[in-house]
Amino acid sequence: MKKVAVIMGSTSDLPVMQDAIDILKEFGIEVDVDIVSAHRTPEKLFDFGKNAHKNGYSVIIAGAGGAAHLPGMVASLSPLPVIGVPVKSSNSIDGWDSVLSILQMPGGVPVATVALNGAKNAGILAAQIIGSSDSEVLSRIEAYKEGLKAKVIKGAEEVKKKE
Secondary structure (H helix, E strand, C coil), X not given: CCEEEEEECCHHHHHHHHHHHHXXXXXXCEEEEEECCCXXXXXXXXXXXXXXXXXXXXXXXXXXXXXXXHHHHHHHHCCCCEEEEEECCCCCCCCHHHHHHHHXXXXXXXXXXXXXXXXXXXXXXXXXXXXXXXXXXXXXXXXHHHHHHHHHHHHHHHHHHCC
16 A cells, blocks of 8 residues: 655644545555654755655655745655645745745646645545555545535535425
8 A cells, every 4th residue: 555644844734734644544545644844854854855755655745834845845855746735824924925835836846736724635636646556545536526426416405405
């Protein structure tokens, strides 16, 4: 089974990043979680980024607030797909600093970026990446999407009953 690394700049990001962890576990994907600060632990960042693929990861989800350099720096070091989660932190400028820091990467250093605090979508995207080569994960994603569809249909039926 493939695994995903969920990393973040500080423990204060965990409440947001927990959504990615939870959905990945729901899909049966192994998840490793760690704190890797681009600014406070650069040596750890470099070691993680250079060796993530050697350590069995298939995808990296990196969440960061404020200047949000973690996803881009990891992407510069790793050959793996990186999904960035901009986190609206206490020192954030309404979250825009994080969004733009992750979104506006230079050519050659892509970071797939989800919405502000969109860790759940990051987890789903990571599962879809893995599902492209793992039929078991793909089946779980298909079932999940069918569940979303069923929920909408049920909601529509309930609205119609109230007319």
